[in-house]
Amino acid sequence: MKSAVETLSPTRAKLTVEVPFEELKPSLDAAYQKIAKQINVPGFRRGKVPPQVIDRQVGRGVVLDEAVNEVLPKAYVEALQENSLTPLAQPEIEVTKFEDNEGLEFTAEVDIKPAIDLPAYDGLTAEVEDLVVSDDDVAEQVEALRERFGTLSDVERAAADGDFVVIDLVATQDGEVVNGAEISDFSYKVGSGGMIDGLDEALVGLEIGAEKIFVTQLVSGDLVGQDVDVKVVLKQVQEQELPELDDDFAQEASEFDTLDELKADVRERLTRGKRLEQAAAARDAVLEALLEKVEVPLPETMVTEELNARRANLEQQLQMAGMTLEKFLEEEKQTQEEFEADLERRVRDAVAAQFLLDEIADSEEIGVDQAELTQHMIRRAQQSGQEPQEFVNHMFEHNHVPELVQEIRRGKALQILVEGSEVKDASGNAVELKLLQADGTIGEPVVEDDAPSAEAAESDTEGESTEA
Template structure:
């Protein structure tokens, strides 16, 4: 087989492929045998019909069947011979296919561009300091106390933070909206997330009072439509929290004193903030690396990813009971700003994937079963999915493992780059990333562990 490549653009190539007849013959012979098994011709046993007879009875059928088999194999071979990586479905045109002559065809396809990896040693990035304030600790402790709080009825108007029991009904043009009527529902004033205007309507209402306001439905067939909502308060309740003392610490935790509980909360917040800082460091280092290289992207690939992202966002908004218009209004964005931001993020993500793939190829990272298991578990957790369901999905669709392996190697490549970078916080302190554990604690340097092991061996 002969092939030649013409570069149409940095991300698109045209292959011209010629396959001699001797390489076509095995596929043709296979096609004739398959057809012979499927037809009945008087005078011949099934499966023993000669090729010439098949050709007279079904002219061109074998050649057509063989072509489908040949094209995919020879296309893949030509791409490999010319060191090209496809990024989309190819456009194939058969230009010559004679009975005894060669097969000639052309292929136009979007391909991975050639990328010159920039020097990533000593990249610099600055991230926010890790700071756990007294307010952070107090907020977490209050949330814990609220879990053990009790409610008591009060004879006063509802205020922010109170719990109320309400009856609610939405009407449109005087008719009750189906599915928009509830009774005896408990709701915390100021919590938000249910109906716009509900918190404002409830504030100041006492038990037995009601109020009507206008809002938009967040679900059902009339999502986003203006309706009149009448809410009636039947109970106003105040939450009483347990005292922040040693007795509460013993009730809510394994600690004997409240001071120990606060210290544990502060430590856990610190670990979480270190992990957030590490994530910010990875993003900052990757951004600094991308700034050093220009990576052309195929328009078709960008368009496909944009459409996929839009669909995902629309599904999430629908699940949350929001329209795109409502979401944009809440975010203070125009549709043009939303689209521009989305395209920027898509282009950055695709460029990062290609660059990290290029770096990973030069490192030959190993992807272990432990890596794959950890990745699947993290994916399941982030999507709120049962891990068993995630593993069952992989068994049914094993081709996803290749995608997961690619993501893992990209992660290893990025981790290598980040470890080689100089990352400091805004106070000028070096950020510890190499020895950061998944739980947010800082481990011992690997070098020190090796030295300790050597010393112990020597002493023994």
């Protein structure tokens, strides 16, 4: 087999492959055997029909086509390997020449992984915002905990902001009830928002048993974005009574004896969360610093697919939240054009970052063992709300395991990149990343004397699973 490659762009190549007829013979033999098992010919047992008879019965062309269909994928993969190309999508294959006894010639156009001149990535610098946990942050969390221990009592008065109410809702348009827009005995906290525009204003001051009609727009269904009339009937009003913020409350709501101890614990938990947020920002900042040092060619088809996937994901999330894209953009103070430009920028940066991390992973010869793969699949299953075994079966059945392995390699490459960088906050303080634990705490540095010797480490790795 001979192959040649033509570079159409930094991210697309055209392979021309020639397969001599002699190399097609194993595939021809396999094709004859396959067809022999599929046809019935008087005088011959199934599977024992000679090639000459098959040629007369079904035609030599059918056999040749079967052989070509078998050899094409193998020859394509072999040509990729010969020319050190990594495909990013399915190829566009065209058979340009095929004659009986003369061999096969075909071309394959495919998006390929671009060649990248990886810049030095050790010692990058980046800056993130200061880690700040304010008294207001602590007070907000304590208040949320306080509300969980509040009690509700019926009151005979008009609804007010902060009350818990039971209501009936029905939406109509031109006097007709909108399909799916009618609900009874719905519990709602006045002022919480997130339901439909105008509901909180209609409820405040409304007496029990009274009703009010207001005009709003639905955020889902066939009439999304259209004006409808909504009638709300107030059936019950409950007032929330909150416990006093004192040591008794701390003992009831937690394992602490005093309110000060509870607040200190809340501050610590918020600090751990802020550390993780700061670490995520540091990773983004370091990647951005690396992206500024190199130009990464991007395959447009890959960018387009990722753009479409992110748009679809956002639309699904907004639909589940009962919000339209127009409402989302209004709250974000963005125009459609600004949103699209920002989305495309983020997608291009993400795709370029993937290529760079893959390059670092190759440069560092990063591998993945079976334990790491298993842990990653369990974590992904938890994130998607699936049973681990169900998720694992799906990954293997649909051949997604290589993608998971690549995710792990990129994560390791990113860790190397970040730990080799100098990250400071806005006040100039070094941000601790090497010793940061998954729960947001800072671990203890490894003492050299306690570390295993090189010989012991090598001995330990002999029994590890092979790399995925």
